[in-house]
Amino acid sequence: MAVFISAVGFGVVTAAILAISAVGFTLQFSVTNVFNLAFGSVMTLSGFVAYWLNHAGLNIWVAMAAAAVSGGLISLAINEAIYTPFIRHGLNLFGMVIVTISVAVIFDHGLQAAVGPTFFSYTAPAGKAFRFADFVLTRQELIIVGIAVLLTILVQVALQYTRVGKAMRGLAINASLARACGVPTRGVIALAWFVSGVLAGVGGVALFLDISTFTATTGSEFLIVIIAAAVLGGIGSPRGAVLGALVVGIVTEVGAAYWNAELKDVLAFGVLIAVLLVRPQGLFSRLATERAIAR
Amino acid sequence: MSAATQYYIATIVVYICVNVIGAWGLDLQFGVTGVLNFAFILFQAAGAYTAAMLSLGPASASGGFQHYLVGFKLPFPLPLIGAMLVGGALSAVIGLITLRRLRSDYQAMVMLVISVVATVVAESVVGLANGSAGLSLIPNPAKSLTGLTLQTQNWLFVGLCVALMLIVGVLMYGLVYSPYGRVLRGVRENEAAVEAMGRSATRARLQVFIIGGALAALSGALLAQFIGAWAPSEWLYPETFVFFTAVIVGGRGSISGVAIGAALVAVGIQQAVQYMPIGSDPTLLAALEWIITGLLTLIFLWLRPQGLLPERRRRYLRRVKTGFAATKLQESAGT
Secondary structure, three states, rough: HHHHHHHHHHHHHHHHHHHHHHHHHHHHHHHHHHOOHHHHHHHHHHHHHHHHHHHHHHHHHHHHHHHHHHHHHHHHHHHHHHHHHHHHHOEEEEEHHHHHHHHHHHHHHHHHHEEEEEEEOOOOOOEEEEOOOEEEEHHHHHHHHHHHHHHHHHHHHHHHOHHHHHHHHHHHHHHHHHHOOOOHHHHHHHHHHHHHHHHHHHHHHHHHHOOOOOOOOHHHHHHHHHHHHHHHHOOOOHHHHHHHHHHHHHHHHHHHHHHOHHHHHHHHHHHHHHHHHHHOOOOOOOOHHHHOOOO | OHHHHHHHHHHHHHHHHHHHHHHHHHHHHHHHHHOOOOOHHHHHHHHHHHHHHHHHHOOHHOOOOOEEOOOOOOOOOHHHHHHHHHHHHHHHHHHHHOOOEEOOHHHHHHHHHHHHHHHHHHEOOOOOOOOHHHHOOOHHHHOOOOOOOHHHHHHHHHHHHHHHHHHHHHHHHHHHHHHHHHHHHHHHHHHHHHHOOOOOHHHHHHHHHHHHHHHHHHHHHHHHHHHHHEHHHOOOOHHHHHHHHHHHHHHOOOOHHHHHHHHHHHHHHHHHHHHHOOOHHHHHHHHHHHHHHHHHHHHHHHOOOOOOOOEEEOOOHHHHOOHHHHHHHHHHHHH
């Protein structure tokens, strides 16, 4: 039982990191309809921004805030400079997936050429360990979980109650109707990319803190797990993404404790494939059904 | 020619043939039919592993230094045929999961996940295919012929690859320019129209998924036999992207175009990078290869989305010109 509870503890931390990133990934997808495979590269790039600031002597949490802003700006810049022109050029959704993977490949390997194939890590103390029954979490892990709770609630509240949040939801359900109702679509889409980038930045730094060493391709490798969580929850639904993150996070860590640490991700993907067979639109399915993503 | 030059040329030719066969498999799926198979490299790997296991013999026979699921020692064409069968069967399974109920870009996403899972499984379950160390000492069918010099054996294998490439090429032309090929292009261009004509788009997608998977497996089998080794690092998920670039650069749906694209992208970039004056740091060279591949995809999608040698369109209209429809066309044009 003790093993189980401590595994759940690790699972909560993994789920927190996943939730931050998966909400960013899925929110931007719901508004723009583009599957952004360069999301992991934005995580890595902003993670490296935090790394350089951190090694210049800045506190890691301040560096994380800076990474969040730079993540937002990078994400916005990629959309304005590459994605939007391609969409205007008449490329379909299908082609956009290839554009985003090209951007990911260029960014990851550009960064690799710049920093080399070595491993990096932040200088940040894990902090005092706190014990809750059989849960042992460090101060650092607690802060990450706290940030995740805060950010996901913030996004949810903003989507539910603010004007711009409603505009985003409107755009997600029916873009042309939203435009006809006077929603400034361009601005809202830009904001969605920015927010998604901010979440990628925070998620990236949190991930790199949690796994302690990272390379120029760590973000893109983790993107697969993020996609699994987002698809599991129902693509385009931030609430679903949080739920998907919790399932994936806890299943992987409990699986690692009882079965085989190397195969922990396989377990999560097994759940994903089972869900896809039975309910391909995911757990929260409204948007996925609306967009005819799955039937 | 010195032995080294001969070996260099032979290697380049084998790599071109292997990549052309693979790229044709993807072209059938992505170029002709419009299926985004982001797990493509998985089927190449399946072929490579199958060919290896069907020719290595039982695992215990080699002193047990490598572990794998099953081992047989079958004569020449059987490992290649077995590889194609396994590639097709695996495609059928994965196609049934992904192709039936998901939108095309969503299919891509799910296949990407499947491709990564497969790598993780192959790396960590050592009993399957020797884990991350991979299989080695995979027999080359040409090298089992005794009484020949090493160079003759090498050229014999080159001949085998070229012959297989030509056979696959002829089959591709037959398939793509047949009425069935028109159904496939219809699935890409207008799924509703295909369904209205009484053809199942899902069935067509599943069929090309299986045929393409078998071609991927054939290319993997040849590659594994040529290199003599096969490990998970050979088939990480970004490798699929190289095939996509080859198809886009060559021309989606165009058979000769994709052959040129495969030669240029999969072999040409790597060779070009070797001769660039940027030193010989392997990480830098590999990174540069990837950056060029990515940029090439973006540039082609922007400037020339139809590729170097575009797919020939309205091929059948010309044939129709002499018939009834042509007179109708001329009449309507004349009035």
